Amino acid sequence: MRIFFAIFAFSLLALLSILGFRGATSDRPPIEIFPDMVRQSKYKAQSHSEFFEDGRTDRPVPPGTVHRQYDNPQESERLDDDHFNTGRVNGDYAEGFPMVVTRETMERGRDRYRIFCGSCHGGIGDGQGITFEYGMVTVPDFHAERFYDMAEGEIFETITEGRGLMGSYKDKLSVEDRWAVIAYVRALQRARVGTEADVPEAERERLGL
Amino acid sequence: MSKIFPKWSNAVPLQVLIILTVLGVTVVGLVTYYFTPKYTRVGYAPTQPVAFDHGLHAGQLGIDCRFCHTHVEHSRHSTVPPTSTCMNCHNQIKTESDALELVRSSYESGEAIPWVRIHELPEFTYFDHSVHVNRGISCYECHGNVNEMEVVRHEHPMSMGWCLECHREPERFVRPPEEIYNMEWEPASEQARVEMGVEFVHDWNVNPPLSCSACHR
Numbered sequence: 001m002r003i004f005f006a007i008f009a010f011s012l013l014a015l016l017s018i019l020g021f022r023g024a025t026s027d028r029p030p031i032e033i034f035p036d037m038v039r040q041s042k043y044k045a046q047s048h049s050e051f052f053e054d055g056r057t058d059r060p061v062p063p064g065t066v067h068r069q070y071d072n073p074q075e076s077e078r079l080d081d082d083h084f085n086t087g088r089v090n091g092d093y094a095e096g097f098p099m100v101v102t103r104e105t106m107e108r109g110r111d112r113y114r115i116f117c118g119s120c121h122g123g124i125g126d127g128q129g130i131t132f133e134y135g136m137v138t139v140p141d142f143h144a145e146r147f148y149d150m151a152e153g154e155i156f157e158t159i160t161e162g163r164g165l166m167g168s169y170k171d172k173l174s175v176e177d178r179w180a181v182i183a184y185v186r187a188l189q190r191a192r193v194g195t196e197a198d199v200p201e202a203e204r205e206r207l208g209l
Numbered sequence: 210m211s212k213i214f215p216k217w218s219n220a221v222p223l224q225v226l227i228i229l230t231v232l233g234v235t236v237v238g239l240v241t242y243y244f245t246p247k248y249t250r251v252g253y254a255p256t257q258p259v260a261f262d263h264g265l266h267a268g269q270l271g272i273d274c275r276f277c278h279t280h281v282e283h284s285r286h287s288t289v290p291p292t293s294t295c296m297n298c299h300n301q302i303k304t305e306s307d308a309l310e311l312v313r314s315s316y317e318s319g320e321a322i323p324w325v326r327i328h329e330l331p332e333f334t335y336f337d338h339s340v341h342v343n344r345g346i347s348c349y350e351c352h353g354n355v356n357e358m359e360v361v362r363h364e365h366p367m368s369m370g371w372c373l374e375c376h377r378e379p380e381r382f383v384r385p386p387e388e389i390y391n392m393e394w395e396p397a398s399e400q401a402r403v404e405m406g407v408e409f410v411h412d413w414n415v416n417p418p419l420s421c422s423a424c425h426r
Contacts, residue, residue, distance in 0.1 A: 001224055012235065022248045025362055030250045038331040045286040047326075056321060115273040120298075130270050136301045167297040172279045 087156030094153035109184030125188040246366035254362040268356040285337035345383035376417035380406030
């Protein structure tokens, strides 16, 4: 009996020390105890394929494909609208917005700007986002003269195609969102040069003007 | 009549019983403790090919999760960013760093960085990120404090029981939609949170499915 308990205690201790406790950090892949249909021979997003040469299950979009944006009727109806889709009209940068800028557009723009532009261009567009401290010093200030005069279409093209050291954001922002961001950039610029006269009468008191 | 069994053998049935009980209890205990995703999954934190640090990027720099995991809002899959996303910054920051060698060569060659998958449900289940994050469930509830993790760690078991715990009582887990991507959000108090939760669940008609066919379709 005593021998049994000695062996038992020893092997239990050994087992526990090998298996460890729940929740311990480890880099061992999770054990699948009953691997019934846990991994199936189907392709999932961003996973590995033995079949395709580049080893990816995600296939590149064939050249010339038109993105129909079925989930966004606004965009699928405007496939022929060059101003909206490319920011150019007859080859020149388009001035103005290809849609009505509403309060929702501005709010969407602010939201998107903070996610996708703010870390480099800064919350107020001065080019001194958080990355400035870490050596990204080439980001321009949107309050420079040049950007007040820049056509909306040119900003659109910068976001879509990237420019110089700035990458393209077309995979992250839908066409509509890009215009919303531009509207917000315009608002930031306006806020810098605005005067008391720009504030509606009713709002002045609330802002302490 | 001579003794066939020595005296000590009287104790044998009892001893066998004790031994079997102890073994049985131990085996049951070990199985309950170990044969569960709370043990097999939680704590998994693989070494990644590039030592990418969420604590630095999402915490210290404050980059929004959606800057990199862009499609989490629109699709079931939360995309791991392509190398070009890293190069937006790393074409100017730490351009000589050895830690980023693989990022640069991947950008040049177009070969994907072989990130190691951490969270992976069995393939007979259906899960959708967008329905959760657009309906008041933060990344925090399922992935923990990613903004403080140097290496992403599997925080929750992601077992069926765990999914259902929230599906049965969503009001304990929802938060205001503008705080979904804020990992540091703290409710004023537990009480306030539940009150807000009950209201949110009612107003937004949040109705998580409990039927088998929702997740096993």
